Amino acid sequence: MMLIAKCSMLFLLMQLFLITAFGQTPVVTLKVIFINTVNKVPVVLDSFEYTNCWNETYTISKLKYYISNVQLQLANKSVLKEPESYHLINEEDTATKSFSLSMPAGTYSSLSFLIGVDSLKNVSGAQTGALDPLNGMFWTWNNGYIMFKLEGNSPQSTVVNNKVEYHIGGFAGPNNALRTVTINFAAPLILLKKENNTEIFIQAAIDKMWNAKHNLKIVEIPVFMMPGGLSAAIADNYAAAFALIKIVQQQAIHH
Amino acid sequence: MIVAVGTAFMRQPPHKLTYIKLVVPKGWPAPPTNIFANNPLTEEGFQLGRKLFYDARLSKDGNFSCASCHQQFAAFSTFDHDFSHGFNNSFTTRNAPGLFNIAWKKELHWDGGINHIEVQPLSPLTATNEMAETLENVLKKLKGDTSYVRLFKIAFADGTINSQHLLKAMAQFTGSIQSYNTKYDKVKRSEDSFTVSEKLGYTTFLTNCNSCHKEPLFTDNSFRNNGIGENDKLKDKGRMAITGNPADSLKFKVPSLRNVTLTGPYMHDGRMYSLNKVIEHYRTGINFNQPTLDTLLRKKIVITNQQKVDLLSFLMALKDDTMISDPRFRQPN
Numbered sequence: 407m408m409l410i411a412k413c414s415m416l417f418l419l420m421q422l423f424l425i426t427a428f429g430q431t432p433v434v435t436l437k438v439i440f441i442n443t444v445n446k447v448p449v450v451l452d453s454f455e456y457t458n459c460w461n462e463t464y465t466i467s468k469l470k471y472y473i474s475n476v477q478l479q480l481a482n483k484s485v486l487k488e489p490e491s492y493h494l495i496n497e498e499d500t501a502t503k504s505f506s507l508s509m510p511a512g513t514y515s516s517l518s519f520l521i522g523v524d525s526l527k528n529v530s531g532a533q534t535g536a537l538d539p540l541n542g543m544f545w546t547w548n549n550g551y552i553m554f555k556l557e558g559n560s561p562q563s564t565v566v567n568n569k570v571e572y573h574i575g576g577f578a579g580p581n582n583a584l585r586t587v588t589i590n591f592a593a594p595l596i597l598l599k600k601e602n603n604t605e606i607f608i609q610a611a612i613d614k615m616w617n618a619k620h621n622l623k624i625v626e627i628p629v630f631m632m633p634g635g636l637s638a639a640i641a642d643n644y645a646a647a648f649a650l651i652k653i654v655q656q657q658a659i660h661h
Numbered sequence: 662m663i664v665a666v667g668t669a670f671m672r673q674p675p676h677k678l679t680y681i682k683l684v685v686p687k688g689w690p691a692p693p694t695n696i697f698a699n700n701p702l703t704e705e706g707f708q709l710g711r712k713l714f715y716d717a718r719l720s721k722d723g724n725f726s727c728a729s730c731h732q733q734f735a736a737f738s739t740f741d742h743d744f745s746h747g748f749n750n751s752f753t754t755r756n757a758p759g760l761f762n763i764a765w766k767k768e769l770h771w772d773g774g775i776n777h778i779e780v781q782p783l784s785p786l787t788a789t790n791e792m793a794e795t796l797e798n799v800l801k802k803l804k805g806d807t808s809y810v811r812l813f814k815i816a817f818a819d820g821t822i823n824s825q826h827l828l829k830a831m832a833q834f835t836g837s838i839q840s841y842n843t844k845y846d847k848v849k850r851s852e853d854s855f856t857v858s859e860k861l862g863y864t865t866f867l868t869n870c871n872s873c874h875k876e877p878l879f880t881d882n883s884f885r886n887n888g889i890g891e892n893d894k895l896k897d898k899g900r901m902a903i904t905g906n907p908a909d910s911l912k913f914k915v916p917s918l919r920n921v922t923l924t925g926p927y928m929h930d931g932r933m934y935s936l937n938k939v940i941e942h943y944r945t946g947i948n949f950n951q952p953t954l955d956t957l958l959r960k961k962i963v964i965t966n967q968q969k970v971d972l973l974s975f976l977m978a979l980k981d982d983t984m985i986s987d988p989r990f991r992q993p994n
Contacts (some may be wrong), residue, residue: 462972531779532828539783540796540824546783548903549776581905634905 431510434597437605438476439504440495440518441651442469444613449497458616462624464560464570469497469612470543471554471644472536474527475520481513481594492523494536494543495610514595517606518588521645522553525577525584550575550633553583554644556615563628570624572615574640576633583637585645595653607651610644618646676815679704680915683764685843688849689877692764696778696836700829705816708993710834712812713827715992720792720797721748727785727831730757733990734979736920737761737838743931748793754895756931758916759924761984765878771913771929773884774903779832796824803827838990840919841877842983845975849877855978862975865968869943870918872957879918879979886911887953888947892930899929910953919979936976940969 442449444456444466455463473495476488488507496502527537528550537544543552554574563570576583597604619642630636644657651658681702685691700706710927713719717726730745730753731737737746737760744752755771775784785791786799803809804822814820816830845863847853855863866874875881883899891897891911900909913929927933933942941960947954964972984990 444719529776530824531696531777534823534825538824539780540800544780544783546780548774549780613707 412625418516431512432447432600433508434511434600434604436507436509436597437603438507439605439607440473440610441503441607442495442497442610442612446611449612451498456613458613460616460621460623462517462560462562462564464558466497466558466612468554468555468557470541471495471521471610472523472543472551473519473521474523476507477518478507478509478514479484479516479518481515486510491519492527492536494541494600496541509597511597513598514591516558516588516590518586519647520584520586521641522575522584523551524575525582527551528577545573545575548633550577553641554630556612559622560628562624565628566624569629571629571631572640573631574644576637578633581634581637583633583641585641587645587648589648589650589651591659593651598660601647603656605654607654608647609647609651611649612644613648615640615643618643678706678816681707681837683837684839684841686862686877689841690765693767693882696764696832700779700832701832702837703816705812706830706833707837709809709812709816710830710832711990712809712993713831714834718802719786719794721794721798724748725792727782727835728992730785730791731760732835734923734985735759736840736923736985738924739927740923743926743934745791747788747790751790753788753790754925755929759920760835761838761919761981762841762878762897762917763836763838764779768882768914770924772900772903773914774854778836779828781835782831800824800827813981838984840981840984843919843981844978846877846981848978856973858971859978861968862971862973862978864973865964866975869962869964870972873915874918875954879921880915883915884909884912885915885957886953887913887928887943888949888951888954888958889928889932890948890951892932895930908953911951912953918976920981920985921976922980923985927961936973937969940964940972944969 432579449466451469452467454463456467471494473493474491476491476493478486480486486509493505494502515621523537527533530537537551539546543555544550545552552573552575554572556570556572558570559568560570561568574583589606595604620639622640622643627636630640678701681704682686683692683697683702714727714731717723717729719726725747730739732740734740739757743756745753745757747753758771763769763778769778769781770784775781783796786794787796802820809822813822813826817826844853844855844859848855872884873881873885898910900912901907903909916924921936925934925936927936927939933939943958944964947958949959
């Protein structure tokens with residue numbers, strides 16, 4: 407088991423070297439951190455009552471979404487892709503809200519990712535890790551991953567228990583709810599040495615849900631949980647939520 | 662060099678597995694996709710899947726296994742039931758189909774909502790009117806059972822009991838259930854010959870049925886509205902529920918006619934209790950006032966009474982006694 411894990415790590419590292427043909431270029435670690443916010447304040451589950459642009463109040467009890475196919479573009483336009491790149495960001499589990507990428511030293515210009523799970527993995531059978539159906543992000547009756555899930559309550563909701571539930575997904579044809587986000591760095595990001603610690607903070611401004619591209623009112627649509635229909639429009643909205651907060655680079659103090 | 666060594670380590674389990682092969686009978690089309698591409702078919706995986714398939718403890722109350730609704734003697738459909746029984750005296754809302762030759766299907770279920778054999782069990786395992794259990798609880802039960810701990814170790818390289826291994830093992834069993842030994846198959850292989858009536862029935866079949874129930878699989882796996890009309894209680898729109906496309910309203914998957922004498926009652930809602938009724942529907946019962954009615958059914962199907970008798974004897978020649986009595990597919994001891 408350990409041996410297998412080590413071999414696959416080695417394999418990944420080798421792949422990185424092969425892709426970039428950098429040979430002995432040092433590998434640096436880049437941490438990507440997601441901060442979910444509403445009205446510019448980090449999300450607090452359950453207890454906090456938010457107001458949206460339609461003057462509707464709501465709480466959030468569950469907030470989960472997939473970030474996949476993470477890639478970094480180098481200043482020279484070549485692209486580095488994270489292998490097996492699937493991350494489930496779950497607001498209630500801090501450990502899931504960041505992940506680390508191992509990258510060769512270099513100068514980078516942008517970071518991009520998919521919100522959701524690419525179409526291939528939606529049709530490739532039983533998966534594990536972030537894609538395990540145990541995570542409650544897989545539709546069993548109309549197969550495919552839920553790309554984005556937001557649940558809560560609102561007095562404006564007309565359904566039983568004033569529930570608010572949006573399970574957004576769909577990967578085929580007009581039902582495609584996959585959205586690509588590209589974060590351009592204001593200045594080239596130079597990753598130099600292994601000892602340097604770089605963190606990219608990305609905000610997901612959940613309040614964009616209600617009106618970024620299309621109007622979504624709780625009183626009209628308190629629950630939506632299927633591929634197709636409104637899924638694509640709601641995906642347009644939350645895709646607009648993702649933006650760079652800051653990049654922090656620190657020199658390691660020990661040597 | 663190092664890469665090659667690493668890969669070899671990853672692919673070589675710490676023990677020997679007995680690899681088995683799916684049979685692709687002579688004259689059959691190749692399966693549309695390789696369902697075992699990421700799930701190498703082994704005797705060990707098959708046997709684990711077989712035990713899981715017959716294990717009622719996988720359900721919430723311990724009463725329902727996969728085999729409760731998919732009975733070998735009924736070609737793995739539910740014998741003589743329009744709907745199957747589920748948890749807490751509930752019923753399913755669609756007729757349980759026979760399970761065989763799944764490797765030749767791109768989508769599963771009457772509406773094609775399942776896109777891969779491996780993820781299919783998630784639906785009956787968790788549906789409140791079927792096995793009604795959570796995936797978490799299923800795994801908990803398996804982890805607490807020493808025989809499963811041993812079987813997962815034998816079947817999978819790292820031996821972990823997780824949802825992926827559970828689903829892959831089940832796919833190895835169900836994907837291995839094959840029907841290719843009916844009298845029809847034996848006639849095609851020149852091992853047997855049709856009776857006069859069967860032969861005439863085969864001709865009638867080729868003229869009137871084969872466009873959709875295409876031999877040798879006896880289905881083209883398409884979704885069609887065969888003119889039976891909407892079930893006014895269930896309001897089941899079939900394929901449209903999956904695609905959202907109104908053009909798919911009332912379309913359901915064309916079922917295979919292999920073992921058709923065992924898989925009744927017929928249609929997605931089991932509304933027709935005899936093959937006689939089914940043929941009568943195609944002769945005289947089609948409701949032509951449906952916008953999505955299949956174009957092949959817009960022209961009236963003419964089958965004489967004598968042809969109907971012969972067609973029925975041909976359909977009986979599609980029963981696969983080898984499959985329904987195969988000890989490999991039986992409940993394990």
